[in-house]
Amino acid sequence: MPTIQAVLDIAAPVAPLFDLAQDYGLRLTWDPFLKEMKFRDGASEAAVGVRVWVRAHNGLTMEVEYITLRRPEQVAMKMVAGPRMFTQFSGAWLFKSVEPGLTRVTFRYNFACRPRALAWAVEPVVSRVLRRDMQARLVGLKRHAEGPNSLLGRVRAANS
Numbered sequence: 001m002p003t004i005q006a007v008l009d010i011a012a013p014v015a016p017l018f019d020l021a022q023d024y025g026l027r028l029t030w031d032p033f034l035k036e037m038k039f040r041d042g043a044s045e046a047a048v049g050v051r052v053w054v055r056a057h058n059g060l061t062m063e064v065e066y067i068t069l070r071r072p073e074q075v076a077m078k079m080v081a082g083p084r085m086f087t088q089f090s091g092a093w094l095f096k097s098v099e100p101g102l103t104r105v106t107f108r109y110n111f112a113c114r115p116r117a118l119a120w121a122v123e124p125v126v127s128r129v130l131r132r133d134m135q136a137r138l139v140g141l142k143r144h145a146e147g148p149n150s151l152l153g154r155v156r157a158a159n160s
Contacts, residue, residue: 001088004127005108006134012145012152014097017105018072020145020152021093022046029151030144033057033137051080062089085122088112105141107134 010017020026024037024046033056040051046066053063062082069075072095079089094106109130113122144151 001110001112002123002127003108003110004131004134005106006131006138007104007106008135008138008142009098009102009104010138010142010145011102011147013101014095014103015072016152017103017141017145018075018093018095021095021105021141022069022071022075024052026151030140031137032140033133046075052077064091068092085113085126086111087114087116105138107138109134 012020020030024039027037028034034054035057036055038053039045040053040063043050043052046052046069048066048069051063051065053061055061060083063080064077064082065080066075066077067090074092074094076092077090079086082089089109089111091110092106092108094108096104096106098104111123111126111130113119113126147153
């Protein structure tokens with residue numbers, strides 16, 4: 001069962017960066033992978049046990065459930081419904097302050113594909129595609145988090 005990750009340092013403080021990454025009102029602005037998102041069961045924000053339905057730009061849909069939410073350092077979710085190609089899928093965002101104003105963001109996926117008899121051939125291809133998408137998502141977050149005119153800069157200015 002592959003575990004893959006992408007890592008990027010972003011010039012922003014850890015807590016506001018975590019909040020930007022988990023703000024579903026702003027998520028579609030910076031996340032190039034997602035096309036649509038909806039909270040389930042009347043929820044309006046991320047929390048352990050909350051489910052979220054997402055549609056990617058490639059058309060795939062998945063419903064995930066939050067299994068960890070520790071602001072400002074970690075959020076993790078697992079697939080509860082999704083593409084038949086996955087027998088299991090989970091993901092995590094990890095935020096670690098490297099120094100004041102600099103955060104290392106690690107984006108991790110763990111998955112298993114079906115059919116198991118062909119996993120040896122399918123999972124390396126899926127890993128490459130997912131890793132490329134993960135890196136693009138981190139770059140999108142970075143682009144919208146760095147600098148005074150960034151999305152994060154505007155949100156922070158509006159809240160001060």
